[in-house]
Amino acid sequence: MRLSYPTSIKIIRVPCTGKVDILHIMRSFEKGADGVYVVGCREGDCHYNSGNFRARKRVEQAQQLLDTIGIGGHRVRMCNLSSSDGPLFVKYAQEMHEKILEAGPNPIKLAKKKAKAA
Amino acid sequence: MIVADKKPIEEIIETIKDHQSILVLGCNECVTVCEAGGKKEVGILASALRMHFLQQGREVNIAERTLERQCDHEYLEEIRDIIDDYDAVVSIACGVGVQFMAEKYQSKPIYPGVNTLFMGVTEARGVWTERCQGCGQCILASTGGICPVSRCAKRIFNGPCGGSASGKCEVDKELECGWQLIIDRLKALGRMDDYENISPLKDWSTDRAGGPRKVVREDVEL
Numbered sequence: 001m002r003l004s005y006p007t008s009i010k011i012i013r014v015p016c017t018g019k020v021d022i023l024h025i026m027r028s029f030e031k032g033a034d035g036v037y038v039v040g041c042r043e044g045d046c047h048y049n050s051g052n053f054r055a056r057k058r059v060e061q062a063q064q065l066l067d068t069i070g071i072g073g074h075r076v077r078m079c080n081l082s083s084s085d086g087p088l089f090v091k092y093a094q095e096m097h098e099k100i101l102e103a104g105p106n107p108i109k110l111a112k113k114k115a116k117a118a
Numbered sequence: 119m120i121v122a123d124k125k126p127i128e129e130i131i132e133t134i135k136d137h138q139s140i141l142v143l144g145c146n147e148c149v150t151v152c153e154a155g156g157k158k159e160v161g162i163l164a165s166a167l168r169m170h171f172l173q174q175g176r177e178v179n180i181a182e183r184t185l186e187r188q189c190d191h192e193y194l195e196e197i198r199d200i201i202d203d204y205d206a207v208v209s210i211a212c213g214v215g216v217q218f219m220a221e222k223y224q225s226k227p228i229y230p231g232v233n234t235l236f237m238g239v240t241e242a243r244g245v246w247t248e249r250c251q252g253c254g255q256c257i258l259a260s261t262g263g264i265c266p267v268s269r270c271a272k273r274i275f276n277g278p279c280g281g282s283a284s285g286k287c288e289v290d291k292e293l294e295c296g297w298q299l300i301i302d303r304l305k306a307l308g309r310m311d312d313y314e315n316i317s318p319l320k321d322w323s324t325d326r327a328g329g330p331r332k333v334v335r336e337d338v339e340l
């Protein structure tokens with residue numbers, strides 16, 4: 001199965017989505033990421049029982065925080081799939097890619113340039 | 119532990135908006151355990167603040183630091199060398215830490231980043247509840263280990279009051295009646311005879327009513 005997905009996506013591997021903290025998501029935006037999505041196992045299938053549920057909560061909190069500071073919570077998403085489900089992985093990647101194209105670039109990138117110039 | 123909850127970020131932004139260089143200062147003790155003011159929360163708050171100000175067209179210096187405790191001289195001294203790099207501090211320690219900071223660094227504005235609530239326990243992940251109000255004269259020995267000062271809404275000593283219904287308190291249907299809990303526990307201990315003893319009037323002078331309190335221990339004083 002040689003499926004391709006958008007080249008705009010950079011994968012950061014973690015042992016379990018339970019490892020992903022709000023801080024990782026926030027830092028990604030500070031560093032200029034246009035969007036972040038967390039791909040975990042299907043709910044109920046976590047090897048550590050609750051890793052992907054924790055990740056979902058953190059994604060929700062990051063969304064709220066990003067909405068409050070004007071970056072936009074819609075740039076963050078939680079996805080679940082089975083690790084052998086290549087086609088669904090590609091589908092999520094494409095959906096995220098399109099969503100971000102629609103949302104436009106991370107406003108922080110522009111703001112940083114402006115603040116430097118000022 | 120002392121339980122605190124995060125302040126809304128909008129409120130923090132409003133208090134610090136005129137500063138140009140800010141230190142966000144966490145504490146490794148109680149507020150870390152109740153996930154309101156530890157190193158992780160410092161990182162998240164600082165990151166959000168930096169992005170907020172950038173969006174406003176301002177590159178505000180927001181630095182991060184977390185001390186072992188903010189209620190002891192020795193740890194607060196650790197920032198003496200760097201404090202003047204900032205024109206304000208947001209402390210996300212409990213109110214005790216914020217105040218000790220303010221006492222120590224007289225000319226530095228210190229703002230609280232959490233709301234400090236009570237002394238309590240972690241009942242479940244993400245759920246903290248009150249257990250003690252530091253009344254200064256503990257009576258848990260006669261109440262089956264359950265505190266009527268902190269767990270009865272009226273702080274009564276010979277309860278329950280007439281508002282106790284089906285184990286719940288009249289002030290809030292979700293709230294367990296502290297006196298029902300005391301009775302249940304005394305029953306479990308086979309000590310219902312204790313319940314029949316009328317508690318004498320409590321001396322509230324050891325509580326907050328007697329003004330700010332102080333403990334001096336000559337045996338450990340230097």
Ligand code: SF4
Nearest residue numbers: 250251253256257265
């Ligand atoms: S009786 Fe006083 S010291 Fe004892 S737990 Fe209750 S409030 Fe705390």
Ligand code: SF4
Nearest residue numbers: 270278279287295296
């Ligand atoms: S119902 Fe129970 S907890 Fe509530 S005020 Fe009365 S005795 Fe106290």
